Amino acid sequence: MSDNYGFKNHQQGIYFVTLTIVEWIDLFTRKELRLLIVNSLNFCIEKKGLIVYAWVIMPSHIHMIISAKGEFELSDIMRDFKKFTSKKIISEIKVIGESRRGWLLEMFEKAGEYLKRIKNYKVWKDGNKAKGIETVSFMNEKLDYIHNNPVEDMIVENPEDYLFSSARDYCGQKGLVTIEFLR
Template structure:
């Protein structure tokens, strides 16, 4: 999705989800800013200025703010709930009319399950 990320993940081996999300957002923010600075992008100045101004009010020293605060975690307690969330994630690009089929969205795990070329390494769930 161009404006948001839908992710189904789990903290394991003593890792806490809030720490994973903090580190993930920090790493991806740096990569996004680096890519914008290095690649030809017509909105480069606008985006960099926006990211910089978005953190001016923060107490901690931060140069760019790419993500909104927080995340929307939900506790998964059943296979039915996992299937529901995976279906929501997969059909989101279809609902937004970005693609016709879930597996047509290049950054979707639906490609992994369909046996198509994929960019994402995932753990295949034996639920489908």
């Protein structure tokens, strides 16, 4: 994570980030794992200073528009989020009735096999693909991209129908993650 998780020296900006599962594995096909991410995001919002403006959980990745409050640094929050969720995901895979359990654990073990900092399993790809949001047009582009991702992937017909996205909040419904509005 030598790139400071992609946030460079300006930790207090607003960023569009993408967190990706190693090998683009479709991990978030199980509601238990999606809810684990939702709960972890809400914890980071409540306890770690994360501000989420938009989010979506796709089968193999997560897109968000985020920033951090005051003295909190995004790189620290994202590092802790990924470390915690990695461990919880592995634990959850071992207890839920996941038909791909053996294969998933093998893939995550192989992904971390030659990395000194990984003890057993590597779930997330390194980095966050963080892109600073510096213009209103770029912000709107990424907000629309996040909300329309499940529509483009043919998961739902309308963005607000997808439970694991902030599109619901932006359409006047209560979403699963506490957000702050951009518009």
